[in-house]
Structure formats: structure tokens, C-alpha cells
Amino acid sequence: MPLKGTPVKRAAHAGLLAATYLPSILKGMWITLRHIFRRKVTMQYPEETWKLPDNYRGLPALVRDDQARVKCVACFLCEYVCPPKAIHIEAQEIPTGVEKGPKVFDINMLRCIMCGYCEEVCPEQAIFLTKEYTTVGVNREEMIYHKDRLLEMGGIRPDPIKKWAHLTAEAGSGTHR
Ligand code: SF4
Numbered sequence: 145m146p147l148k149g150t151p152v153k154r155a156a157h158a159g160l161l162a163a164t165y166l167p168s169i170l171k172g173m174w175i176t177l178r179h180i181f182r183r184k185v186t187m188q189y190p191e192e193t194w195k196l197p198d199n200y201r202g203l204p205a206l207v208r209d210d211q212a213r214v215k216c217v218a219c220f221l222c223e224y225v226c227p228p229k230a231i232h233i234e235a236q237e238i239p240t241g242v243e244k245g246p247k248v249f250d251i252n253m254l255r256c257i258m259c260g261y262c263e264e265v266c267p268e269q270a271i272f273l274t275k276e277y278t279t280v281g282v283n284r285e286e287m288i289y290h291k292d293r294l295l296e297m298g299g300i301r302p303d304p305i306k307k308w309a310h311l312t313a314e315a316g317s318g319t320h321r
Pocket residue numbers: 204222225226227228229230231251255256257258259260261262263
């Protein structure tokens with residue numbers, strides 16, 4: 145079958161100078177030279193890091209209250225609502241006798257999309273999205289953050305409600321892991 149189409153129009157011979165590529169080389173070097181003296185915009189990460197806005201949503205983390213108690217009561221709401229099913233919780237009784245707490249609390253950071261649903265839904269203000277965005281690991285197991293690591297990331301957040309204060313005083317124990 146014969147080929148159809150319009151023949152490509154080729155430029156006429158550009159001349160001897162163009163054949164040496166010198167004009168193109170000089171043009172390229174001129175562009176490079178101009179950029180050398182411009183303000184640098186490349187960030188030298190990780191020595192330099194982003195200045196994140198206040199509403200930045202990074203990795204989720206668990207928090208303790210001002211008496212170092214784990215605030216999570218293992219209600220499973222965050223596990224239920226998490227769109228990519230990144231959270232895995234196993235509950236346990238806690239020594240205070242007040243409520244239960246998490247025995248296992250894992251977040252698979254390879255799955256987490258930092259949507260913030262877990263923070264929104266938590267009735268205990270026990271899980272927050274941090275400004276941390278560095279998720280580095282050499283295998284998949286390292287990317288599953290366990291309870292202790294999540295608590296270390298979250299640190300302490302003062303609890304304005306203090307609903308456990310009188311109950312734990314009666315139970316005689318203040319801290320649970
Ligand atoms: S931020 Fe979203 S995706 Fe990540 S653990 Fe929370 S609910 Fe799941």
C-alpha cells in the first residue's frame with residue numbers, strides 16, 4: 145500500500161558556520177552563563193528544609209496527655225474511617241480500670257495518604273497529623289510505625305478536658321502504656 149502524506153520541508157543548507165555547530169554551542173553557553181548569576185532556587189535538602197504552613201498535614205502520630213497517659217482508648221474509629229486502611233489496632237485493658245487502651249497501634253505509612261480523617265474522627269484528641277513528611281525506610285516493615293514510635297513522634301499535648309483526672313485518682317494509677 146503506497147504511503148500517503150505531505151513531504152517534510154527541510155531547511156535549506158544553513159551554511160558553513162552552522163555546520164561547525166559553533167553558533168549553537170555559544171548560544172547554549174550564553175544561557176548557562178546567565179543562569180550562573182541568577183538567584184539560586186534549588187533547596188539543598190536535607191541540610192535545608194521546607195518552611196511548612198501551619199495547616200500542613202504530615203504523618204499522623206499518637207499523643208500523651210500532660211500526665212504522660214496515652215490518650216487513645218482504642219475505640220477503633222480511626223481504623224474504621226481510614227480510607228486506605230493504613231491503621232491496625234488491638235485493644236487491651238489498662239491499669240487505671242477506666243477505659244481500654246491500645247495494645248497494638250500500627251500505621252502503615254506506605255498506605256497513609258495524610259488525609260486527616262483519623263484526627264477528625266478521634267473522640268479523644270489522641271491522634272494528630274504532624275508536620276513530619278520524611279518517610280524513609282529500607283524495607284516495608286520499617287514503614288509500619290508501631291505504637292511506641294507513634295507516641296514518640298506525637299509527644300505530649302495538654303488535655304483541656306481532663307476527664308480521667310478524678311477517675312484515675314480513685315483507681316490509684318496515673319499512667320498506662
Ligand atoms: S491520615 Fe488518613 S490515611 Fe493516614 S492514617 Fe489517618 S485516616 Fe488513614
